[in-house]
Amino acid sequence: MQGVCRRWPLVFAGLLVLLAGCATPSGVAPPAAAQAATQPAARQYALVNGRWFNGTGFEPATWYSVAGRLTRNPPQGRLEVIDLSRLFIVPPFGEAHNHNIEGSWNLAPVADRYLHDGVFYVKIPNNVREYALVSREVLKGMASPDVVFAHAGLTGRGGHPILLYEDVLRTSRYEPAVGPLPRGWFENRAYVVIESEHDVEEKWASVTSGRPDFLKVYLVHSDGEAHARTPGTGRTGLDPRLIPAIVAKAHAMGLQVTAHVETAADFRHAIRAGVDEVAHVPGWLVEQAADVDRVRLTEADARAAAERKVRVVTTTVAGRAMPGAAAHHAYGHQAAQGGHGRPVLEELVTQVLKDNLRLLHQAGVSLAIGSDHADTPLAEALHLHSLDLFDNLTLVKLWCEATPAAIFPGRAIGRFEEGYEASFLGLGGDPVEDFSQVQNIRIRFKQGVVVDGHRAQ
Structure with a gap:
C-alpha cells in the first residue's frame, strides 16, 4: 500500500491530462452521473425461485436479466439460470x-x-x-x-x-x-x-x-x-x-x-x-x-x-x-x-x-x-x-x-419493474419481519453481473 501511495502523484498527473476535457465549466456536457457507471454484462440470466420485494412485502417471481436490465419476457439465445433458493430479493x-x-x-x-x-x-x-x-x-x-x-x-x-x-x-x-x-x-x-x-x-x-x-x-x-x-x-x-x-x-x-x-x-x-x-x-x-x-x-x-x-x-x-x-x-x-x-x-x-x-x-x-x-x-x-x-x-x-x-434520480433503480436495471441483493431472511436481515446478504447482482466476492463474475 505504501508503494501505491508513493506512485499516486504520477498516476494523478497522467490521468489529469486524459481528463482535461472533462474539467470544463460550460455545462454543455452532461454530469458524469447521467450514465450508469457499470457496463452491463453480455450474459443473459433467468432469475428463478426468488421472493421479490414489491413495495409492501415479498412475492415469488421469475425475472430475466438481459443486457443488464430486468424483463419478465424470456429472451432468445443462450440463457444461464441463477437459482435464488427462496432468498428475499431487495433493491441494493x-x-x-x-x-x-x-x-x-x-x-x-x-x-x-x-x-x-x-x-x-x-x-x-x-x-x-x-x-x-x-x-x-x-x-x-x-x-x-x-x-x-x-x-x-x-x-x-x-x-x-x-x-x-x-x-x-x-x-x-x-x-x-x-x-x-x-x-x-x-x-x-x-x-x-x-x-x-x-x-x-x-x-x-x-x-x-x-x-x-x-x-x-x-x-x-x-x-x-x-x-x-x-x-x-x-x-x-x-x-x-x-x-x-x-x-x-x-x-x-x-x-x-x-x-x-x-x-x-x-x-x-x-x-x-x-x-x-x-x-x-x-x-x-x-x-x-x-x-x-x-x-x-x-x-x-x-x-x-x-x-x-x-x-x-x-x-x-x-x-x-x-x-x-x-x-x-x-x-x-x-x-x-x-x-x-x-x-x-x-x-x-x-x-x-x-x-x-x-x-x-x-x-x-x-x-x-x-x-x-x-x-x-x-x-x-x-x-x-x-x-x-x-x-x-x-x-x-x-x-x-x-x-x-x-x-441517481435519472436512473431506473430502486424497484423491480420492466426495463429497470438488473441489480439486487438476496437476503437470507425477511427484513420486514426482522430488520437485522439486511446484514444477511447471500448474493449481490449489479447491472447483470454477479459481484459476490466483490469481483465481477
Missing part, C-alpha cells in the same frame, strides 16, 4: 452522504466495504475535485458502487469546511497519501469562498469545473445576526442571502443543490432558497445543552419542506464517534473525542433528533439514509432502527427505494 442500498470515496489510495478497500454491505449507490457532497476526477476513471475498471460527486463546496470566508480541510484533513488524510501540501492548497479544489453576488458570477467557472454531479452549499449558524461571522472559528458558512442566486444558476445548468445545515434557522434558509436537498437533520451536531432549542424544528418547518419537495438526509450518527469512522468532523466537534459528551446531553440530542425526524416524516418530507462519516450507511440504518421511529417496512423502503432514487 444507497449512501446519501459520505466523504470516504475520493482518492485512488483507498478506493479498493472502501469499495469492497460498500459492496459487502450491499451499498451500490453513494453520494459524496464535498471532495477534492482533482482526486475525484481520477477516481471516476479508476472506478470504471473495478467492481464498485456507483458514485456522484459535488466537488468543491461553497462557503463564506473563514467558514466550514475550510479549517477542516486546511488544519485537520490536510495532515491526517491527504499528506500521508500524496505527500506535503501547503496550507491554502484546498481553496478552489475542496471549497470555494463566496462573499458576494459578484463572487457567484466571478467564481462560477471554478464552482462547476470538473463537471460536478450536484453542488453543495454551507449554511452554519445563520440565525439572526450570527451570519455576520467571526472568521477563523470554522463554525460559519455562506451568507444565506446568496443562496437563492446560487440555486438559480445551478438549476439553470441542470444541477441539484444540497445544503449543509446545523440549526433550525439554517434549515429554514435552505428551504426558502429552493435547495433540492438538506444534507442533515438539525440536531445531528449539538455541542452544549444550551444549543438544543436552536436545532428544534417546528411543524411549519416540516410542512414547508414537504410543500417545496425538499429531501432531507438523516445522518443521525454523524455527530457520534463511530467505530472505524473517519474523523471528518474532528475540528471543533466534541463528537470526535467520544460522542456528544455527558449522558444528559446525549439524551437531549437523541430526543431532539427523534422529534425532528418524526415531524419531517409525518409531514411527508422525502427522507434519504446517509451517515456522513461511517464506513457504510449500515451504521445509520441500524441506528435509525434503534430509535424506534419507523417500522421495518418504512426503513427498508427508505434504504432500497428512496435513497437510491435520491442519488
